[in-house]
Amino acid sequence: MASEGPPEAGLPLDALAAFLARELGATAVVPRAASLLKGGAIQQNWRLDLTIEGGPEAGARSYVLRKDAPSVVGSSHGRVPEFGIIKAAYDAGVTVPRPILACADASLLGTPFALMERVEGTALGPRVVKDTTLGGDRRALLHRLGAEMAKLHRVRPPHPALAFLPPPPEDFARADIADLRAALDALGVPRPALDWGLRWGEVTAPPPSDIRLIHRDFRTGNYMLDGAGVTAILDWEFAGWGDPMSDLGWFCAECWRFGRPDLEAGGMGERADLYAGYAAESGQPVDDARVRYFEVMAHIRWAIIALQQGARHASGQESSLELALTGRIADELELSVLRATAPATWELRP
Amino acid sequence: MTGQTFGADLLAIARKTLQEEIAPQLSGDQRYQAAMVANACAIAGRELETQALAREAEAGCLEAAQAPSPAALCAAIRAGARDADAPLHAALLRHSLIATYRTRPGALRPTERQQVDALIKDQTT
Numbered sequence: 001m002a003s004e005g006p007p008e009a010g011l012p013l014d015a016l017a018a019f020l021a022r023e024l025g026a027t028a029v030v031p032r033a034a035s036l037l038k039g040g041a042i043q044q045n046w047r048l049d050l051t052i053e054g055g056p057e058a059g060a061r062s063y064v065l066r067k068d069a070p071s072v073v074g075s076s077h078g079r080v081p082e083f084g085i086i087k088a089a090y091d092a093g094v095t096v097p098r099p100i101l102a103c104a105d106a107s108l109l110g111t112p113f114a115l116m117e118r119v120e121g122t123a124l125g126p127r128v129v130k131d132t133t134l135g136g137d138r139r140a141l142l143h144r145l146g147a148e149m150a151k152l153h154r155v156r157p158p159h160p161a162l163a164f165l166p167p168p169p170e171d172f173a174r175a176d177i178a179d180l181r182a183a184l185d186a187l188g189v190p191r192p193a194l195d196w197g198l199r200w201g202e203v204t205a206p207p208p209s210d211i212r213l214i215h216r217d218f219r220t221g222n223y224m225l226d227g228a229g230v231t232a233i234l235d236w237e238f239a240g241w242g243d244p245m246s247d248l249g250w251f252c253a254e255c256w257r258f259g260r261p262d263l264e265a266g267g268m269g270e271r272a273d274l275y276a277g278y279a280a281e282s283g284q285p286v287d288d289a290r291v292r293y294f295e296v297m298a299h300i301r302w303a304i305i306a307l308q309q310g311a312r313h314a315s316g317q318e319s320s321l322e323l324a325l326t327g328r329i330a331d332e333l334e335l336s337v338l339r340a341t342a343p344a345t346w347e348l349r350p
Numbered sequence: 351m352t353g354q355t356f357g358a359d360l361l362a363i364a365r366k367t368l369q370e371e372i373a374p375q376l377s378g379d380q381r382y383q384a385a386m387v388a389n390a391c392a393i394a395g396r397e398l399e400t401q402a403l404a405r406e407a408e409a410g411c412l413e414a415a416q417a418p419s420p421a422a423l424c425a426a427i428r429a430g431a432r433d434a435d436a437p438l439h440a441a442l443l444r445h446s447l448i449a450t451y452r453t454r455p456g457a458l459r460p461t462e463r464q465q466v467d468a469l470i471k472d473q474t475t
Contacts, residue, residue, distance in 0.1 A: 181428070190420035192411055193442050195427040203433060321386050328393065331449040332457040338443045346434035 010036065011046060011065070011109065019108055020050070020115075023101050027054035043068055043079065047118060063100060067113035080104045081164050083114035085239045088162055088213060093151045097232050121224030121231035128225055129258040129267040135225040138269045144230055145223065145251070145266075146277025153244040153282065155213035162213070168241035173205040176242070176297065183304050187311055191330070197300045197337035203346055206243075206290045214242040219256040220266035245287050248278065249294025254336055255302055296340045303333035358398040365391035396452045403473055404452070407445035414441040 017029040030051040037045040046065040052058050066079050083102035090096050097116035104112045128134050135141040157168040169175035177198050184194055216238035224232045250256070251274065257267035265274040275286040310327015312318045355363065365388050373384040397404075408420070414437045417423035432438050450457050451466045458466065 190424045192420060192423045192427060193446055195424040196432075196439070196442055199427050199430065199433065203430075321383070321390060325386060325389060325393075328453045331446070331453040335443075335446040335450045335457065335462075338439065338446050341439075343434040343436045343439055 011048075015108060017050070019103070020052075020101075023103075024052065024057045025055035026052045026057065029053075032060075037064070048115070057100070062118040063115050064097065064118045065113055065115050067109055068111040078112055079114040080112045082236050083116075084161050084164065085213075085236045086114075086116065088155055088159060089152055089233070089236070089239075092155050092213075094148055095230050095233055096236075119224060119232040121226045123221060123224045123234060125219075125221030125256070125258045125267070128220060129260055129263075133227060135268070136227065136229045139273045141225075141229055142265050142269045142273035143277030143280070146248075146274040146279075147281035148223075148230065148233055149215070149218060149244070149247050149251075150278045150281035152215060153212040153247070157211060157213075157241050159213070165240050168211040171205075171208040172211060172241075172243040172246070173208075173293070173297070174202065176246075176301075177201050177205070180297075180300060180304055183308065187304070187307050189307070191303075191307070191334070193334035193338055194300055194303055194330075197296065197334075197341055200341040200346060201293075201297050201300070204293065206245075206287075206293055209243050209245070209287075209290070211241050212244045213239065214244060214247045215239050216242065216247070217250065218247045219251050219253075220258060220268060221256070243290070243294070245290040246294040246297070248274065248286060248291045250298045252291060253295045253298035253302075255299055255333055296337060299333045299336045299340075303330040303337070306330045306333065358395045361391045361395040361398070365395070393453055396455070400448055400452060400470065400473075403469055404445075404448050407441070407448050411438070411441040411445050414438040 011034050013031045013034060017031055020026070021029040030053070031048065032051060033047070033049040035047050037047055044067050046067075048063045048065050050061050050063065052061055066082075068078055080102045083099055086096050087099045090099055097119045100115040100117065102112070102114040103109075106112055122128060122131075122134055132138070155162075181195075181198055184191060184198075215233070215236065217235050218233065222233070222235045223230055224234060251266050252264055252271055254261055254264075257263060260267035263269055264271045275288070279285050306326050306329040309323050310330070313320050313323035314327065368384055368388050368391070373381055373388070376384055412418070412420070412423055415423050415426055415432055415435070417426055426432050427438075447458065447462055447466050448469070451463075455463065455466075
């Protein structure tokens with residue numbers, strides 16, 4: 001999880017405490033500490049330690065308050081919809097921070113916000129891959145992560161609390177290709193290797209499958225570990241309706257193995273353990289060919305996201321060496337796509 | 351023979367100075383920033399080293415598909431006119447190997463690295 005930054009003024013704590021007391025049915029809410037956590041360009045995450053008197057949350061509590069940074073007010077991926085997704089995942093039994101409440105009214109903090117229970121752990125991809133003291137037994141960890149995905153994938157459309165999501169696509173793979181082509185075109189820079197990969201994706205796309213709630217960024221780096229195992233699945237801002245096997249493909253894609261390409265399940269171990277956990281929880285075998293198809297598509301998607309990041313610098317919108325270098329990641333992702341899409345593979349129909 | 355240092359050599363000494371003399375005195379975010387600057391210098395140095403190769407590789411992609419421009423090549427691929435086209439795939443792969451060498455040579459597999467090294471050697475002999 002993000003480390004703590006210096007204490008910072010900015011939250012109207014008295015007004016917030018009064019609001020929380022009302023919403024949580026408490027007789028009083030007393031803030032003990034509030035600090036801005038590092039690591040949020042799009043969101044601000046505040047640690048909020050409270051003493052709550054009365055009501056179901058009574059006691060000493062530690063929460064994280066997530067709010068949009070002022071510069072992205074109006075974004076369609078706000079904290080309130082994200083809270084709805086986390087709540088749906090929590091209700092499905094997925095290990096996420098316990099959702100407390102969301103507030104769509106911007107008058108209190110300047111933007112909408114959501115409150116969740118604070119969870120301890122480490123998520124940074126390179127660190128969790130290398131540090132084998134994190135996550136406990138790695139085979140058991142992957143089994144558990146597979147089961148976490150399977151629990152999420154029990155959530156089906158229509159879902160009244162998720163009505164804000166774009167409607168479920170009839171053919172997820174082809175709808176995704178259309179979205180990726182539109183994103184590539186919006187960048188305005190020809191990338192023949194990505195078009196090659198997208199065309200391969202179109203030709204070899206698996207037939208439509210059941211559509212479920214998918215995370216869309218479920219990978220090493222986006223789950224928190226302590227010494228025993230998983231403490232929380234994080235970063236739900238891309239979640240939507242889609243093919244469940246695409247979550248497994250994103251997880252196994254080589255670009256998310258953090259220097260351990262030999263460990264095909266997210267740099268953490270064997271994919272068989274991830275698959276076994278998924279199958280045990282879902283009662284369905286994993287469709288390996290479909291997962292591998294989505295692994296190729298994962299590289300294309302990440303390449304386009306990287307190019308979008310790079311374009312924020314190149315366009316002059318936001319001068320940043322980090323963004324400029326992120327854009328360059330697309331080069332090696334294209335190589336991964338080309339390795340996987342040699343002419344002989346175009347006959348495969350997963 | 352001018353006694354001066356230019357282009358790639360200048361970037362190389364700038365990077366070495368940053369890595370060996372400045373970065374060790376930094377910590378935290380500043381050290382991370384220094385590492386990014388060093389990385390950017392290294393990429394720019396490899397770009398200078400492979401300018402002609404990259405141009406040739408891009409031209410090779412267009413030639414393989416008889417496309418007048420990269421945009422036309424993309425359109426042809428998207429329209430299905432180049433499905434499973436082996437010469438085009440080989441040309442795209444060669445272009446991609448050079449691009450990856452420029453950005454992060456460590457992402458190349460050993461045989462791919464040998465291929466790029468041979469191309470660079472051919473270029474300079």
